């Protein structure tokens with residue numbers, strides 16, 4: 001499918017086309033000093049001309065000198081709040097006269113969302129949660145229904161944020177799959193107080209996306225326009241705020257459970273759980289069983305949970321992960337290591353949210369890099385000990401030589 | 404997205420037969436039988452509602468049992484896998500849900516989801532010696548394996564049960580234990596932490612029983628259930644006796660909310676206990692359990 005070029009006004013057409021098809025539109029909008037996701041009525045509610053400055057433990061929105069609609073990266077929210085809501089009633093049950101009960105067949109309709117402005121890291125994060133909730137022997141039915149209905153308008157990132165490292169995680173700054181439509185926003189810097197209007201390159205990722213095209217206007221993009229988009233994305237990959245060397249990382253973490261370096265983040269971590277709430281792939285949840293006042297009705301509610309709580313690992317007698325160190329280690333090793341064994345992908349897409357929203361400014365990339373470096377040093381020392389020495393041909397660790 | 408390293412490939416779990424049933428919906432069974440085993444332990448016999456066929460289970464599997472409005476907890480099946488139509492669970496009362504479960508009467512409803520999880524390797528153990536090691540409330544989850552083996556006794560070599568309880572009164576299934584002890588082709592050794600009354604048997608933890616048992620390491624498949632600390636000591640002793648960790652199976656307990664791999668609570672390193680366990684060969688989890696707080 002050829003790339004198309006759209007004017008900024010095409011976004012209004014896109015919103016209209018999606019609304020006519022019955023979608024509830026959700027996208028980024030400025031709210032209380034942060035760019036969050038919310039239900040939107042029109043493209044004018046996008047954070048036009050805003051961007052943000054992000055660093056470890058730091059987030060601030062600032063004005064841009066152009067009218068970019070997508071001139072920022074990701075904020076504190078993730079799309080999971082629409083696909084896997086923070087609280088969801090799973091079922092209700094009613095007690096009968098004979099000491100029994102029955103599950104009520106509540107009609108369960110899920111909203112059909114169109115997500116507008118899904119960044120490549122988040123497209124990958126949704127694919128990861130797909131694996132968690134739908135890739136195993138048992139499928140999360142509510143998630144499956146929400147996911148089947150969702151329309152995804154992804155937006156590539158030409159300006160990565162201060163905590164982004166999608167290039168390291170191989171998820172961005174260009175989305176490769178998992179969207180219905182994909183936009184690349186091209187905007188020139190404002191000149192002489194004139195704010196430039198962006199234009200868009202549009203790629204189609206599905207039949208559903210294709211079907212919308214005729215309503216969006218625009219024209220086929222010229223080769224030089226496509227090349228300009230590619231150039232900006234290639235440049236973006238080199239401008240990541242953070243990097244992470246993932247080579248052998250999962251194995252290094254697996255071998256580093258006893259590393260004392262975990263003490264450092266543990267000493268700063270407040271166990272607030274912000275990182276897990278902000279993370280677009282974190283999926284841990286708990287259930288609450290309650291009754292109404294009469295005791296005749298009971299219901300089960302599923303809620304987001306966090307591995308930073310004691311309750312998550314509680315078994316009779318006490319939590320398994322008592323120390324903060326063990327809980328931070330669980331989180332980091334899960335994201336970048338054991339997730340692979342559990343679900344066949346990394347659990348981290350490099351969106352940087354956990355770094356930005358950590359009140360203690362703990363930087364995941366820095367912590368695991370330190371662990372990996374120390375695991376590497378350990379391995380080198382071990383190798384030096386058993387490597388044959390040039391004179392004797394025997395290792396230093398060889399009992400015969402050392403004695 | 405980053406993929407797993409080549410030497411640790413990801414094998415997706417097999418699909419279940421009826422994936423269209425919402426795995427979080429519980430089915431109201433009825434309490435058909437109720438037996439108080441001792442001070443804090445009780446056994447329930449449950450029957451399914453009309454029209455609901457009871458799924459067969461494998462020894463070592465568990466169900467999520469739900470008490471109306473109170474909560475839901477994982478409990479192993481303690482009954483005979485060859486006896487269809489009734490589901491047997493033996494539970495120790497330790498907190499909110501198990502206490503409420505203890506309050507159920509014959510005819511009351513209890514929600515059941517399952518069966519879930521991996522099982523004791525009773526089929527793979529054919530032709531081998533079977534050593535079952537249980538601590539306290541760890542005997543009920545092993546009982547289905549023992550039933551299975553005894554029903555096919557000729558297929559196995561030596562069969563041994565080593566069981567430790569806190570006191571003689573805490574011993575599970577005393578009548579059956581007596582019956583088992585009287586069997587000529589089953590060796591039963593029991594011990595108590597603390598002798599009371601006219602106890603004349605072994606006193607102490609279960610590890611010395613493992614040390615003394617006539618185990619042939621090359622022929623043995625061991626299956627262990629009990630408190631984690633007891634599991635670790637028993638496994639260490641078995642290893643000392645030459646039984647390989649691959650032939651040593653343990654059942655792990657972790658907090659579980661969904662039992663179907665969707666809630667994240669039961670992680671132990673790269674394993675989800677509900678999905679990959681609760682029964683593991685010891686080589687899969689030894690390093691993690693030794694580390695602690697994993």
Ligand SMILES: Cc1cc2nc3c(=O)[nH]c(=O)nc-3n(C[C@H](O)[C@H](O)[C@H](O)COP(=O)(O)OP(=O)(O)OC[C@H]3O[C@@H](n4cnc5c(N)ncnc54)[C@H](O)[C@@H]3O)c2cc1C
Pocket residue numbers: 314315316317465474475476477478479480493494495496497498499500501502540543544655656657658659681
């Ligand atoms: C696979 C498996 C099989 C089990 N089989 C049996 C059995 O056959 N008999 C038996 O008596 N017990 C068994 N248990 C332990 C049993 O699940 C707990 O004793 C029970 O959850 C305690 O719940 P509570 O609400 O009464 O206790 P509380 O202490 O009030 O617990 C609060 C909550 O924490 C969680 N929790 C507490 N302890 C445990 C635990 N040990 N394991 C998992 N979650 C826990 C539960 O969600 C529980 O609702 C098994 C556990 C697992 C994981």
Ligand code: SF4
Pocket residue numbers: 275278279280281282335347348349350351352353354355364
């Ligand atoms: S672990 Fe951090 S960087 Fe990785 S996906 Fe989660 S929030 Fe983003």
Ligand code: SF4
Pocket residue numbers: 268269270271272273274275276308354357358359360361362
């Ligand atoms: S790492 Fe940071 S965000 Fe995560 S729980 Fe600790 S203090 Fe909170």
